[in-house]
Amino acid sequence: MPRVVVAxxxxxxxxxxxxxxVEDQHIAAAxxxxxxxxxxxxxxxxxxxxxxxxxxxxxxxxxxxARGELHEIPLDVAGADTxxxxxxxxxxxxxxxxxxxxxxxxxxxVVTQVEVAADDPAMLxxxxxxxxxxxxxxxxxxxxxxxxxxxxDAGRGWRRAVASxxxxxxxEIDVIRRLIDSGVVVICAGGGGIPVTAGHGGELKGxxxxxxxxxxxxxxxxxxxxxxxxxxxxxxxxxxxxxxPGQRWVDEMTLDEVRRRLDExxxxxxxxxxxxxxxxxxxxxxxxxxxxxxxxxxxxRAVAGETGTRIVP
Numbered sequence: 347m348p349r350v351v352v353a354x355x356x357x358x359x360x361x362x363x364x365x366x367x368v369e370d371q372h373i374a375a376a377x378x379x380x381x382x383x384x385x386x387x388x389x390x391x392x393x394x395x396x397x398x399x400x401x402x403x404x405x406x407x408x409x410x411x412a413r414g415e416l417h418e419i420p421l422d423v424a425g426a427d428t429x430x431x432x433x434x435x436x437x438x439x440x441x442x443x444x445x446x447x448x449x450x451x452x453x454x455x456v457v458t459q460v461e462v463a464a465d466d467p468a469m470l471x472x473x474x475x476x477x478x479x480x481x482x483x484x485x486x487x488x489x490x491x492x493x494x495x496x497x498x499d500a501g502r503g504w505r506r507a508v509a510s511x512x513x514x515x516x517x518e519i520d521v522i523r524r525l526i527d528s529g530v531v532v533i534c535a536g537g538g539g540i541p542v543t544a545g546h547g548g549e550l551k552g553x554x555x556x557x558x559x560x561x562x563x564x565x566x567x568x569x570x571x572x573x574x575x576x577x578x579x580x581x582x583x584x585x586x587x588x589x590x591p592g593q594r595w596v597d598e599m600t601l602d603e604v605r606r607r608l609d610e611x612x613x614x615x616x617x618x619x620x621x622x623x624x625x626x627x628x629x630x631x632x633x634x635x636x637x638x639x640x641x642x643x644x645x646x647r648a649v650a651g652e653t654g655t656r657i658v659p
Contacts, residue, residue, distance in 0.1 A: 349571060350576055352576045386449060391526050453531045454525060513561055564634075622639060636656060636658055637657040
């Protein structure tokens, strides 16, 4: 059977600022699953990854508000919490959608750790802002008393900054591969995975970091031998010269063109499309056959070749 990794963004589980409740996110997950289920019913083996940025932010904010009464939640544990909660919403709704389509496929969520290198340069240069905005006095207090790295974020206030190292190894990859080989649809590596480091004896330890979810999705796709990496995002197609008068939507690109456009700069926004295109390049460099970028509601048409941006070697 053909095999696909579907990478959906954390923001796709939140419709807007007025629909952020658990119930709202459950409904959004159902809408996303509605567009993924037909692929699986048509015979695709699938692994599904997801973002978790907003959801981790909610957990960290609740933890801050409860400070002084309850213990705070470490960042790696918040990532694990979101993998369970988002996985629950996705797998329940996907089973329901598959039942409607007459497809009896099992679905399971795997809480996934991803190893990062303790000596990676990124670990020594925390640069990824997370959590709530703080005033300068509170930010510096937590820096001095709790060892936080804090940064001033775009004139909006101070925030905690953590490392964002690249993924080195998906710890549970053998389990994930065995499940997919046996026909299970696997939801895994949420938020890029729970970042862990390995000691000299191989013992694992969670660290306060954020792994690029798209790079982990590319690694996952290569590791399971996926035919396609499908990145579900906010736009129907990739655009060149994004946000400029010369903006142009693209139907198809080659790996060489993606590399060239990334080197040129100005085409893909950092923090948005640029990391997705780097992940696409990584997947194709590792032997992937095809990557596809489109919006959730266009997934079926994009796989059929009617829309989306297709990237090939």
